[in-house]
Amino acid sequence: MTITTSLAGSKKAFALSVLEGLQRTPKQISSKYFYDENGDRLFQQIMRMPSYYLTDSEYEIFDLQKEAILRQLGDRPFDLIELGAGDGLKTKVLLRHLSQKGVSFKYRPVDISSSVLDTLQTSLREELPNLEVAPLHGEYFQVLEELQQLGDHQKKVIFFLGANIGNLTREESQSFLSRLNDLLSPGDMLLLGVDLKKDPAIILEAYNDAEGITAAFNLNLLHRINRELDGNFEVEHFKHWETYNPLSGETKSYIISKVQQEVEIGAISSIIHFDAWEAIEVELSQKYSVEEVESLAKKSGFRLVKNFFDSSRYFIDSLWIKQ
Ligand SMILES: C[S@@+](CC[C@H](N)C(=O)[O-])C[C@H]1O[C@@H](n2cnc3c(N)ncnc32)[C@H](O)[C@@H]1O
Incomplete structure (x- = not known):
């Protein structure tokens, strides 16, 4: 049997982290929240992609x-x-x-x-x-x-x-x-x-596949907030974006708001404003x-x-x- 350590507050920790991250400039949410059941399944698909x-x-x-x-x-x-x-x-x-x-x-x-x-x-x-x-x-x-x-x-x-x-x-x-x-x-x-x-072309390809599996994996974070934190993200109004900096070795994934919009997240009693083309940094993959x-x-x-x-x-x- 899986030993569950003191994770009773895990949903609360997720909520607090989302609140804190979306109030920052620039906005940021940790990639550790990618992995709910749907995220696990998408990551397994990523691992099977030849480009990854x-x-x-x-x-x-x-x-x-x-x-x-x-x-x-x-x-x-x-x-x-x-x-x-x-x-x-x-x-x-x-x-x-x-x-x-x-x-x-x-x-x-x-x-x-x-x-x-x-x-x-x-x-x-x-x-x-x-x-x-x-x-x-x-x-x-x-x-x-x-x-x-x-x-x-x-x-x-x-x-x-x-x-x-x-x-x-x-x-x-x-x-x-x-x-x-x-x-x-x-x-x-x-x-x-x-x-x-x-x-750099090989690195970027690994995080930016043409089938859009990585995009779905990253955008699942917004679906997860909708499901678990009573959010109303309209996910089609956001897109996945990837960069690689060959000097620093930083590969970064962003979720970008395609329009100016407000998003309500019930569990943190907050309305979050996004400017058009404003980014949330969601993952670093350091090389x-x-x-x-x-x-x-x-x-x-x-x-x-x-x-x-x-x-x-x-x-x-x-x-x-x-x-
Ligand atoms: C990118 S996957 C890699 C899985 C595996 N190590 C592999 O090489 O295939 C990252 C895994 O780490 C877990 N993870 C991420 N952040 C974590 C944290 N802070 N504590 C415990 N597990 C974490 C995720 O749930 C996920 O299963």
């Missing part, structure tokens, strides 16, 4: 280098804690290999979306019935801190894959990884999936160079063990250890 190279790249790394990754994890039994696990599509390649090789570990997927955790657990029961799975429903640090308070001294291997780290700014990533380091013990490890800087990844490891108190690249060098899974 991130999935294929990381899948290839795990498929071709699973034994090399296993060799670096050491002999002690461990808890494999995956932050933002999603549907576990790629992780299952490693889970299957570790299980086949008789490695002693428990899998603890963490996700803010309960629906995706349920899907993951059901599929693992069928595909890997002997794997010990203990899902944790909640936000990354809320869950990690609760685990620490339980005084769990088992070795931890943290997976933070799929370039989830890219949703944080560089500064936020640095403090996120330092805070993670503080919660770990010497010998604990982190496998971090990071999307690398590359041809890094290899040197920047190595510097992140050092500055957050980890030692880099090994970098695993895909054959196109589009993506990196970087394995770090807490000293």
Whole structure:
């Protein structure tokens, strides 16, 4: 059964975050709110699009280098804690290999979306019935801190894959990884999936598909506000827009109001004004160079063990250890 940590206030947190974000200039809402049941389904479609190279790249790394990754994890039994696990599509390649090789570990997927955790657990029961799975429903640090308070001294291997780290700014990533380091013990490890800087056309194509799946994924945020927070967004009056800055490595998704309009959101008792062509920033997908990844490891108190690249060098899974 999924352990639901103190998420009773999750709807309230969503409402407060929307209120605060839509009162800012420029307007901003966190991409973590993309993932309701509909958002999870749309993201799974995105992962199957050939243009969304991130999935294929990381899948290839795990498929071709699973034994090399296993060799670096050491002999002690461990808890494999995956932050933002999603549907576990790629992780299952490693889970299957570790299980086949008789490695002693428990899998603890963490996700803010309960629906995706349920899907993951059901599929693992069928595909890997002997794997010990203990899902944790909640936000990354809320869950990690609760685990620490339980005084769990088992070795931890943290997976933070799929370039989830890219949703944080560089500064936020640095403090996120330092805070993670503080919660770990010497010998604990982190496998971090990071999307690398590359041809800007390839990056833009990944977030701007012609079929409009990414647009539907992003605009689902407005549908979610309508459904859960009693909003009256007329979604057809908004559009998805994507940019990539090759200097900073920032890929940004915006929702843009096509007309001047007022939107009422009942749960926060607010009427929000939009100018024509006013934008809400909804997602950052930060791209890094290899040197920047190595510097992140050092500055957050980890030692880099090994970098695993895909054959196109589009993506990196970087394995770090807490000293
Ligand atoms: C882009 S998907 C990636 C899923 C998976 N890591 C992969 O590589 O396929 C991001 C996942 O992280 C979860 N997530 C986003 N922000 C989160 C947060 N603050 N705490 C917990 N989970 C979060 C989402 O619900 C979603 O399932």
